[in-house]
Amino acid sequence: MSLLAVTLIGHDRPGIIADATSALAELGGNLEDSTMTILRGHFTMVLLVSTTAPLDEVEAELATLTGDGTLEVSVRELPEEQEAAPTDVTPYLLSVHGADRPGIVSEITAVVASAGGNVTDFSTRLTGDLYVLLAEVDLPNTADIDSLRARLVRSSEALDVEASLTVLDSDVM
Amino acid sequence: MSLLPHLPAGVVRAVVRAPARVLSTPAAEVDPLDPSIVALAADLLATQRASPGCVGLAAPQIGVSLRVFSLDVTGHPKARTCHGALVVANPVVRSASRSERGREGCMSVPDLTGDVKRATRLVVSGVLPGSGEPLDIETDAFEARAFQHEIDHLDGLLFLDRVAGGHALHPRKVYL
Numbered sequence: 512m513s514l515l516a517v518t519l520i521g522h523d524r525p526g527i528i529a530d531a532t533s534a535l536a537e538l539g540g541n542l543e544d545s546t547m548t549i550l551r552g553h554f555t556m557v558l559l560v561s562t563t564a565p566l567d568e569v570e571a572e573l574a575t576l577t578g579d580g581t582l583e584v585s586v587r588e589l590p591e592e593q594e595a596a597p598t599d600v601t602p603y604l605l606s607v608h609g610a611d612r613p614g615i616v617s618e619i620t621a622v623v624a625s626a627g628g629n630v631t632d633f634s635t636r637l638t639g640d641l642y643v644l645l646a647e648v649d650l651p652n653t654a655d656i657d658s659l660r661a662r663l664v665r666s667s668e669a670l671d672v673e674a675s676l677t678v679l680d681s682d683v684m
Numbered sequence: 685m686s687l688l689p690h691l692p693a694g695v696v697r698a699v700v701r702a703p704a705r706v707l708s709t710p711a712a713e714v715d716p717l718d719p720s721i722v723a724l725a726a727d728l729l730a731t732q733r734a735s736p737g738c739v740g741l742a743a744p745q746i747g748v749s750l751r752v753f754s755l756d757v758t759g760h761p762k763a764r765t766c767h768g769a770l771v772v773a774n775p776v777v778r779s780a781s782r783s784e785r786g787r788e789g790c791m792s793v794p795d796l797t798g799d800v801k802r803a804t805r806l807v808v809s810g811v812l813p814g815s816g817e818p819l820d821i822e823t824d825a826f827e828a829r830a831f832q833h834e835i836d837h838l839d840g841l842l843f844l845d846r847v848a849g850g851h852a853l854h855p856r857k858v859y860l
């Protein structure tokens with residue numbers, strides 16, 4: 512059994528997920544984690560599939576999807592990761608918004624990385640001139656949050672954007 | 685009984701969109717007896733009423749960094765308590781409890797909506813533009829959400845600063 516990463520990017524149309532997953536099902540593939548969104552009108556999806564089928568067979572099966580050349584599909588094998596969730600971290604949400612300009616993401620994420628923050632979920636949206644970044648960040652419990660906030664304020668002032676860092680609470684029912 | 689004071693006919697003003705400095709700036713307290721504040725309140729209500737689906741509008745959204753907003757959730761399906769059309773100056777949240785997540789949009793961020801946790805039980809005080817009479821409002825559900833959204837504007841905050849997670853922002857669907 513191997514774990515394959517299937518990436519699909521291209522022209523959006525109804526039925527891409529149905530077509531891709533039925534091709535994988537025919538090979539006995541089992542879908543594990545997956546994510547899909549529309550980025551600037553482009554269909555964008557990553558699927559992790561565990562299967563006994565060889566990689567080239569999966570590629571060949573999915574090649575039928577790329578027939579008209581508007582969808583790009585790639586398949587590669589991934590090593591299994593040990594999935595022990597870190598316990599000595601606290602999840603935060605970082606929200607940044609302001610006028611679009613180059614360098615916002617690199618500046619802000621560098622500040623987060625310097626505090627030992629690990630981004631676990633990330634998305635940006637550009638609508639008109641408004642750029643919005645949302646990142647979920649695991650910060651070590653030992654991190655100095657006040658000093659991180661101060662550095663985020665300095666960087667965001669230099670970039671002329673607004674940044675906020677809040678604890679991401681998860682209500683367990 | 686309507687809580688709306690007598691207002692002159694307001695002028696429909698242009699709505700400011702993010703990114704704009706005024707939307708990220710805490711607004712200043714006002715003198716509710718100042719005639720220019722009464723005119724501002726009337727303009728806010730007129731602009732809100734001219735905008736389909738708009739349930740509230742804060743002064744920074746028309747480029748004025750002052751603590752005044754209009755609000756009217758009349759007829760909204762998610763509203764429970766409803767005080768009708770309101771204009772409020774210098775609002776203060778007295779108590780807020782029972783947070784719930786809900787999706788909201790904003791005239792100043794027209795292309796996005798976001799999931800935001802807001803208190804569903806809210807007590808707000810403020811003053812009425814024109815008379816300066818104190819106003820104490822206890823509300824819930826959607827009207828409470830609208831109050832918190834507008835008061836956030838007066839503190840220089842957008843719903844973008846309060847979304848509930850990395851996937852809590854969505855492109856606005858056209859449904860009006």
